[in-house]
Amino acid sequence: MLYIGVDIGGMSVKAGLVDEKGKILLKDTVVTRASAPAEEIVADIAALVRSVAERGGAELSSLGGIGVGSPGSVDDAEGVIRYSCNINFVKTPFVRLLSDMLGVKNVRISNDANCAALGETMFGAGRGARNSVTVTLGTGVGTGIVADGRLLTGNRSAGAEGGHVIIKAGGEVCGCGKRGCFEAYASATALMRQTARAAERHPDSLLARLAKEQGIDGKTAFIAAKQGDKVAKRVVSTYIRYVGTGLVGFANVFYPEVFIIGGGISKEGDALILPLRRFVRRNAYGAEFNPPIDVVAATLGNDAGVIGAAALVMER
Amino acid sequence: MLYIGVDIGGMSVKAGLVDEKGKILLKDTVVTRASAPAEEIVADIAALVRSVAERGGAELSSLGGIGVGSPGSVDDAEGVIRYSCNINFVKTPFVRLLSDMLGVKNVRISNDANCAALGETMFGAGRGARNSVTVTLGTGVGTGIVADGRLLTGNRSAGAEGGHVIIKAGGEVCGCGKRGCFEAYASATALMRQTARAAERHPDSLLARLAKEQGIDGKTAFIAAKQGDKVAKRVVSTYIRYVGTGLVGFANVFYPEVFIIGGGISKEGDALILPLRRFVRRNAYGAEFNPPIDVVAATLGNDAGVIGAAALVMER
Numbered sequence: 318m319l320y321i322g323v324d325i326g327g328m329s330v331k332a333g334l335v336d337e338k339g340k341i342l343l344k345d346t347v348v349t350r351a352s353a354p355a356e357e358i359v360a361d362i363a364a365l366v367r368s369v370a371e372r373g374g375a376e377l378s379s380l381g382g383i384g385v386g387s388p389g390s391v392d393d394a395e396g397v398i399r400y401s402c403n404i405n406f407v408k409t410p411f412v413r414l415l416s417d418m419l420g421v422k423n424v425r426i427s428n429d430a431n432c433a434a435l436g437e438t439m440f441g442a443g444r445g446a447r448n449s450v451t452v453t454l455g456t457g458v459g460t461g462i463v464a465d466g467r468l469l470t471g472n473r474s475a476g477a478e479g480g481h482v483i484i485k486a487g488g489e490v491c492g493c494g495k496r497g498c499f500e501a502y503a504s505a506t507a508l509m510r511q512t513a514r515a516a517e518r519h520p521d522s523l524l525a526r527l528a529k530e531q532g533i534d535g536k537t538a539f540i541a542a543k544q545g546d547k548v549a550k551r552v553v554s555t556y557i558r559y560v561g562t563g564l565v566g567f568a569n570v571f572y573p574e575v576f577i578i579g580g581g582i583s584k585e586g587d588a589l590i591l592p593l594r595r596f597v598r599r600n601a602y603g604a605e606f607n608p609p610i611d612v613v614a615a616t617l618g619n620d621a622g623v624i625g626a627a628a629l630v631m632e633r
Numbered sequence: 634m635l636y637i638g639v640d641i642g643g644m645s646v647k648a649g650l651v652d653e654k655g656k657i658l659l660k661d662t663v664v665t666r667a668s669a670p671a672e673e674i675v676a677d678i679a680a681l682v683r684s685v686a687e688r689g690g691a692e693l694s695s696l697g698g699i700g701v702g703s704p705g706s707v708d709d710a711e712g713v714i715r716y717s718c719n720i721n722f723v724k725t726p727f728v729r730l731l732s733d734m735l736g737v738k739n740v741r742i743s744n745d746a747n748c749a750a751l752g753e754t755m756f757g758a759g760r761g762a763r764n765s766v767t768v769t770l771g772t773g774v775g776t777g778i779v780a781d782g783r784l785l786t787g788n789r790s791a792g793a794e795g796g797h798v799i800i801k802a803g804g805e806v807c808g809c810g811k812r813g814c815f816e817a818y819a820s821a822t823a824l825m826r827q828t829a830r831a832a833e834r835h836p837d838s839l840l841a842r843l844a845k846e847q848g849i850d851g852k853t854a855f856i857a858a859k860q861g862d863k864v865a866k867r868v869v870s871t872y873i874r875y876v877g878t879g880l881v882g883f884a885n886v887f888y889p890e891v892f893i894i895g896g897g898i899s900k901e902g903d904a905l906i907l908p909l910r911r912f913v914r915r916n917a918y919g920a921e922f923n924p925p926i927d928v929v930a931a932t933l934g935n936d937a938g939v940i941g942a943a944a945l946v947m948e949r
Contacts, residue, residue: 483800569795570792
């Protein structure tokens with residue numbers, strides 16, 4: 318059975334013909350006309366899907382379905398994009414529109430981060446896990462949750478905002494205006510702030526010198542730590558403890574087989590993943606009686622969205 | 634369709650004949666022979682089920698199924714009780730044993746707290762919600778999670794331990810040995826500790842006088858607060874903020890229609906529930922764009938276990 322996965326982005330829309338093993342057989346893109354009327358954006362996507370199916374030699378009527386990932390607030394059950402910051406979708410009944418235009422019945426939609434999490438879980442770093450939490454450590458902290466093989470998004474798909482779980486009541490102010498959110502400690506932005514503070518307090522450290530010479534980004538502390546700088550090592554280990562604290566919280570609720578770490582910071586690889594795995598295994602509730610929880614880096618990269626969107630419409 | 638729900642306790646086992654609306658038509662109990670061989674305990678339960686069905690005029694073969702709630706660590710998917718502190722179950726294949734003894738195929742089991750949460754959600758305070766989190770504020774803090782109409786328990790049913798989500802990294806030591814757990818701030822035990830500290834710091838307060846005269850329990854601060862004592866009011870509002878902080882974390886992940894509050898502290902009623910509801914609605918992520926989340930007190934009392942166990946085997 319073949320499926321089509323669509324990944325809507327602010328600049329371009331990607332569509333891929335995907336087989337039941339999550340392999341992309343053929344892929345194409347179209348520019349997102351972000352400020353066009355919603356119906357026209359959907360029509361562009363319908364044309365893209367039609368072209369991908371045709372070039373892949375798949376009849377639309379023989380497809381297993383079409384899955385779509387969109388940025389913004391999506392009501393999965395209703396198939397509606399409620400709003401999207403950068404694209405002109407407002408209460409757009411996306412599933413109905415696309416389904417009508419193409420005559421395909423099995424059309425589903427979810428938030429793009431949820432799709433990526435589902436893709437990684439079924440066909441990427443999660444290798445078919447039934448339960449996973451994907452945590453994206455970027456400008457903010459995103460989470461995608463798979464529970465018993467299905468995306469968990471809550472009432473009206475308003476949940477899965479794990480970046481705003483409070484891990485330190487009364488702590489750092491978060492971008493959302495509240496205090497102590499996971500995101501305020503575990504995002505790349507938070508790591509940069511932690512790095513800047515440490516550099517300021519320890520002006521003679523290698524960390525401070527790197528910060529001064531090259532500016533600070535999410536890599537600065539990891540680079541200096543690798544060169545043996547004690548201040549940087551402390552920044553990294555504290556940061557990892559914060560990330561781990563959030564993961565342990567999720568572990569105690571979801572007890573997933575695997576945590577999948579994505580986003581810019583995940584590129585640090587073993588320097589991040591290994592201590593994080595140790596932290597989770599040491600601190601998850603009941604870990605001594607239960608199967609070990611794995612922590613791995615995401616592997617699908619930019620394809621996660623297309624593959625995960627296709628996975629939305631696969632039977633399981 | 635009729636179902637039988639079984640609620641295993643350390644002292645007695647309750648079984649009820651339950652209809653599809655969650656109404657108990659007939660109920661009976663038997664003493665738990667907690668230290669007998671596991672097979673004998675199961676045989677006692679089988680006899681109880683048989684008798685309840687018979688007296689209710691229901692043939693075993695015509696039942697929709699038998700659901701069971703057990704204390705301890707249960708693997709729902711395998712139907713196995715891994716261990717139970719007070720009853721002689723060790724890796725007991727409960728579902729297979731009971732199913733064989735009674736010749737009933739649709740037998741399921743879960744942890745007793747999960748069953749109570751499912752019962753409250755479908756037939757009690759949750760009035761049929763698809764997504765709920767039940768939080769029991771007792772000696773510890775228990776959680777039961779319903780996501781999209783189904784109990785969420787994680788890999789090997791090792792999850793749903795929301796009492797051990799960290800809400801204040803580096804904070805109070807919890808009974809589990811870790812720091813900052815929700816339970817260490819929101820349990821009745823935690824409230825008693827908070828009460829004792831406040832009484833000590835403010836020896837002239839009504840709170841301190843009550844504590845001295847009657848000893849401290851989970852009600853002390855609420856009683857003094859109702860009589861206008863400022864110190865007690867502060868204890869109560871701080872405690873409610875802690876409970877609320879945990880609920881907001883769950884809200885941001887699960888976005889349930891309803892939080893159901895059980896356990897001894899829930900008997901405070903509106904003095905607890907109303908400020909908690911306000912806190913959750915004010916602080917849940919995206920609450921301004923999404924349906925309001927309700928917070929209610931549990932209503933089924935001791936019947937929640939039997940009703941929820943029966944709900945395990947209902948189609949939905």
